[in-house]
Amino acid sequence: CGRAVRAHSDATFGRGTGPILRDEVGCEGHEEHLWDCPAVTDHDCSHKEDAGVVCSEHQEWRLSGGRDGCAGRVEVFFRGTWSTVCDSTWYDLEASVLCHTLGCGEPLRQLVFDHTLPGRMLYQCDSQQPSLAHCQWTYNKSAPCHQSRAAGVVCNG
Secondary structure: OOEEEEEEEOOOOOOOOOOOOOOOOOOOOOOOOOOOOOOOOOOOHHHHHHOEEOOOOEEEEEEEOOOOOOOEEEEEEEOOOOHHHHHOOOOOHHOOOOOOOHOOOOEEEEEEEEOOOOOEEEEEEEOOOOOOHHEEEEEEOOOOOOOOOOOEEEEEO
């Protein structure tokens, strides 16, 4: 998943369930695994304190500029910045994966926009996937995105 770009506490991503295995984790930076870090196994906490992390290879998507969150220009948050998605390999399958990921149903039609954000992402899916991150993707490679427009979609949700 790359490197940590943000650490979160207080169950930012929701409270977990089950046993709490580590408390007061104190990594020094040289450990290979989280389990190698000093910690307390007898805890005095609850799941309201669950820790979370955002990794550098994490991708998040949104549709912007449309009438709601299910229509507009495809944008991806990756490595700390929002980028547009090149339309050169943006087909019905890629649009379908995104609409499902966003909880927006099925794609109704494709849109094109200008690239106005600093980064560019390219996706290529071979089959329906849980998210675009499971498809082949390339970040900021100019050749595949040369003369492309920014992809957009209207989903039926």
